[in-house]
Amino acid sequence: GNKRQVPAKRQNRGSRNSTDDGG
Secondary structure: OOOOOOOOOOOOOOOOOOOOOOO
């Protein structure tokens, strides 16, 4: 997904196409 520097990860673990921690 998008690799943007986001320190506050709250709802991106389930989505694979979200933030760096797609999960």
